[in-house]
Amino acid sequence: MNSYQHLSRAATLLAILLFAGIVLRANFVPASFGKWGAYRADHIDEERDRKPLIKADDSCLDCHEKEWDMADGKHANVPCADCHFLDGEHARPLEGDQSLNEFALAESRKNSQMVFKSLFAAMKEGWDQDDIEKLSLMLSQNEWGMRVRVYRGEPVIRQFGEALPARQAPAGDVDIRKALLSGEESLKIEGERDAEVARYLFPLKVETPCLECHTKARIGEVNGVIELLYPLNRMKLKMHTKLADMPVDRSREACQVCHRFLNSRPEKHPQVKDFDEHIKKGWKADMGPVDLGAPCLRCHKAHIPSIVKKNVNA
Amino acid sequence: MHNDPKNRREFLKACAAAGAAGVWVLLIPRPGAAQRVHHIDPSLQVPDWMDHYYAYVIDLNKCIGCGNCVRACKRENKVHEKFFRTWVERYQITDEDHVYVESPNGGHDGFSGNVAHGKVTRSFFVPKMCNHCRNTPCTQVCPVHASYQTPEGVILVDKKRCIGCAYCVQACPYGSRFIDPRTHTADKCTWCYHRITKGLLPACVTVCPTNTRRFGDLKDEDDQIRELIHNARSSVLKPDLNTEPFCFYIGFDRAIR
Numbered sequence: 171m172n173s174y175q176h177l178s179r180a181a182t183l184l185a186i187l188l189f190a191g192i193v194l195r196a197n198f199v200p201a202s203f204g205k206w207g208a209y210r211a212d213h214i215d216e217e218r219d220r221k222p223l224i225k226a227d228d229s230c231l232d233c234h235e236k237e238w239d240m241a242d243g244k245h246a247n248v249p250c251a252d253c254h255f256l257d258g259e260h261a262r263p264l265e266g267d268q269s270l271n272e273f274a275l276a277e278s279r280k281n282s283q284m285v286f287k288s289l290f291a292a293m294k295e296g297w298d299q300d301d302i303e304k305l306s307l308m309l310s311q312n313e314w315g316m317r318v319r320v321y322r323g324e325p326v327i328r329q330f331g332e333a334l335p336a337r338q339a340p341a342g343d344v345d346i347r348k349a350l351l352s353g354e355e356s357l358k359i360e361g362e363r364d365a366e367v368a369r370y371l372f373p374l375k376v377e378t379p380c381l382e383c384h385t386k387a388r389i390g391e392v393n394g395v396i397e398l399l400y401p402l403n404r405m406k407l408k409m410h411t412k413l414a415d416m417p418v419d420r421s422r423e424a425c426q427v428c429h430r431f432l433n434s435r436p437e438k439h440p441q442v443k444d445f446d447e448h449i450k451k452g453w454k455a456d457m458g459p460v461d462l463g464a465p466c467l468r469c470h471k472a473h474i475p476s477i478v479k480k481n482v483n484a
Numbered sequence: 485m486h487n488d489p490k491n492r493r494e495f496l497k498a499c500a501a502a503g504a505a506g507v508w509v510l511l512i513p514r515p516g517a518a519q520r521v522h523h524i525d526p527s528l529q530v531p532d533w534m535d536h537y538y539a540y541v542i543d544l545n546k547c548i549g550c551g552n553c554v555r556a557c558k559r560e561n562k563v564h565e566k567f568f569r570t571w572v573e574r575y576q577i578t579d580e581d582h583v584y585v586e587s588p589n590g591g592h593d594g595f596s597g598n599v600a601h602g603k604v605t606r607s608f609f610v611p612k613m614c615n616h617c618r619n620t621p622c623t624q625v626c627p628v629h630a631s632y633q634t635p636e637g638v639i640l641v642d643k644k645r646c647i648g649c650a651y652c653v654q655a656c657p658y659g660s661r662f663i664d665p666r667t668h669t670a671d672k673c674t675w676c677y678h679r680i681t682k683g684l685l686p687a688c689v690t691v692c693p694t695n696t697r698r699f700g701d702l703k704d705e706d707d708q709i710r711e712l713i714h715n716a717r718s719s720v721l722k723p724d725l726n727t728e729p730f731c732f733y734i735g736f737d738r739a740i741r
Contacts, residue, residue, distance in 0.1 A: 176492055180499040187503035200645075209632035213642040220678035223560050224687045 274368050274402070275357050282372035282396050285309055285318055289396075293383065299330075303337060316400040323350050323394040325376060325387035339395075346395055349373045353392045359402060366402040371395050536636045537702045538675060540686075541712050542611050544735035546696040549574060549609035553688035553697060554592045560676060560687035567662045568592070569673040570613035570688055575739055578602035583739045610740055611697065613688075614639060614660040614673035615721060615729030622652035622661060622672075631670065637730055638677050643669045657725050675699065 205211035292305055302320065309318040321339040322332070332338065339346040345356060349371040361367045374394045376387045387393060452469050453460045549572055557563060557570045572591030576584040576599060584600040591609075598604065616639050623631045623639065630645035631652050641652075646669035653661045653670060664671040676686035680699070684690070689697045700709025712718065712734065719736035720729040733740075 176495065180496060183496075183499060184503045184506070187506060191506065203629075206635070207632060208629045209640075210629075210642050210645060213640065213644070214634060217640055217674065217677045218681045222676070222679045222682065222684055222687075224556055224690055 274359075275370070278357060278368070278370035278398055279355070279372070281316065281398055282370065285320075285396050285398075286372070286374060289320065290379075299333065299337070314400055316398055319397040319399075321346055321350075321395045321397065323374070323392045325384055325391045325393050329384060329386040345369070345371055346397070349395045350392050353390075361402075368398075368400055368402050370398040372398070534635060535703060538616075538637050538680065538730070539700060539702050539709055539713060540613075540616070540675065540731045541698040541700070541709055541718065542731065542733050543696050543698070543716075544608055544610060544733055544737070546694040547572070547609040547611055548694055548696075549591060549595045550693060551591045551594045552691045552693060553611060554590050556687040556691040557673075558592070560679075561674075563671070564662075564664050564666060567664065567671070569660075569671070570611060573610045573612060574599075575606070575608055575610060575737065576600035576604045577606040577737075577739050579605050606737070606739070608735075608737065610733075611688075612658065612660070612721075613731065614656075614675075615658050615727070615731040616673075616675060618728035618730065619726060621655040621657065621725075621727060625651040625655045627651065634677075638675050638680075639672070640674055640677060641670050641672060643667055643671075646670050657722055657727065658729075 200210045200212065202211035203209070206214065288305060288309065289302060292302060297305070306318045306320055310316065321337075322330075327333075345358065348354075349356060350373065353373045353375050355373060356371045358369045359366050360369055372395065373392045374396065376384060376389050376391045376393050378389065380387060380393060381389070384393060450460055551572060553570055554568060554572060557568070558565075561569060563569050568590035570590075571587050573585050573587045574591075574595050576586075578584075578600050580602055582600070582602060586595075586599050588595065591611075595609075600607075616637055618633075618637065620631075620633055620639055623633055626632075627649065628645050628647055630642045630647070631639065632642070633639050648663055648668040648670065650663050650670070653663060656672075661670050661672045663669065676684075676688075679686055685699050686697075689699045698709055698712060700707040700712075702710055702713075704710075713732050716734045718732040718734050720732055721740070722729075
């Protein structure tokens with residue numbers, strides 16, 4: 171029996187060491203180690219998950235179309251990020267339909283100025299409050315469903331008195347009060363989805379020609395506020411019509427106003443990563459020979475309102 | 485059976501040594517099946533990396549030494565201010581064949597003045613970075629497998645495993661690694677792995693105003709980079725070391741080292 175004792179001791183020692191090895195390995199070697207190779211597989215995911223900071227240059231085009239066109243001459247090949255470095259904060263995705271908001275703001279400014287010029291001309295002719303109200307009602311009868319209201323500001327009330335109750339700003343309307351006090355324009359989209367209404371407030375600041383009649387007002391004060399209300403769907407239609415009018419070679423850029431992913435986010439939209447391939451795949455036999463320069467609207471007609479279809483077909 | 489106590493002691497000692505060696509072998513993590521990329525277990529959820537093998541091309545005829553790439557890299561990867569994942573060197577060669585090489589602040593702020601003594605006959609810029617070799621000296625010396633190569637050919641450093649021993653820094657023949665003083669771990673260019681796996685280009689390529697830096701996928705037959713590498717007489721740094729770099733240079737000059 172004694173002759174096997176040394177073997178049993180050696181076997182015991184080996185068993186202890188094996189057990190210790192297994193315990194140490196379980197505690198000190200990461201679980202994902204060796205999944206793909208001699209490294210921690212989780213690190214690949216960690217590295218992949220990092221958020222890119224610098225965006226591709228053409229992503230600037232999404233919002234800064236005007237500046238993009240300006241970059242010419244010696245700046246033609248200089249990436250925007252060289253001077254206007256994009257960081258995580260700047261490159262944050264746009265909230266809501268910013269393109270539409272910008273379009274609505276520009277349209278509203280234009281319309282407000284036209285309303286104001288009409289009012290100014292009427293006032294110069296000596297029209298009174300009732301006449302001005304009639305003019306507002308007339309201006310509200312337009313094909314875009316835009317409604318026009320005019321509210322008096324402090325200098326006008328001081329000189330001519332408060333407007334009739336029906337023509338006063340609703341009590342507690344914070345936006346109008348803010349526009350009268352600060353003199354800053356504002357645009358708000360209100361209401362349910364697909365029935366949204368844009369409300370634009372255009373403050374009328376006192377300038378030198380106003381003082382001819384508004385003798386108690388001071389330059390810079392807010393004489394009143396023009397309020398424009400219009401259904402957003404009509405505004406979208408108007409925007410699409412404008413886009414359809416754009417020359418064919420700019421059609422892709424035009425689509426980018428709303429479809430910002432076209433160039434800047436190919437990873438999320440692989441179907442348009444390669445435009446040529448995308449066009450070849452979607453081209454129907456009855457459409458004639460494949461035209462790689464075809465505008466998006468050539469196929470995506472169903473996407474746009476009927477009024478645009480007419481333009482495209484024409 | 486001979487029962488000599490001295491021999492028995494020797495025998496037990498040998499057993500203990502063998503056992504300890506066994507534990508040590510057990511502790512060393514074994515590479516998985518995926519390391520031999522052609523034998524991946526089909527049941528594993530493998531990312532799309534088998535479809536790609538990336539390469540980088542630098543056209544030295546085009547580089548103007550603006551330093552945009554260096555700045556972009558710093559910004560994108562939050563590189564320590566005193567170190568560089570990519571840098572630009574200026575070579576000035578005189579009529580007496582003296583070579584002057586400089587890289588002030590890694591080319592981050594561009595270049596100015598003339599450092600060469602004598603009449604400069606050739607002057608050019610050479611952007612440098614990790615060459616993402618196929619035969620990587622850096623990953624071979626890593627004692628904890630923190631440095632490794634992905635199947636797409638990108639060399640990465642797992643900072644959670646790196647112990648900062650700097651073996652890889654010494655092993656890299658291109659000087660593209662450094663120990664980050666903030667983390668005390670090795671750091672290097674990753675070809676912006678977080679960007680390329682999302683379909684974007686590395687930051688340095690994105691901001692290059694002259695298209696000096698090109699990046700592409702060798703497994704994509706339509707990728708221009710294949711044509712560039714094969715048809716444009718490209719070269720690599722230190723080919724004699726047989727590291728098989730995947731960073732190719734066009735317009736290579738014999739003075740470059």
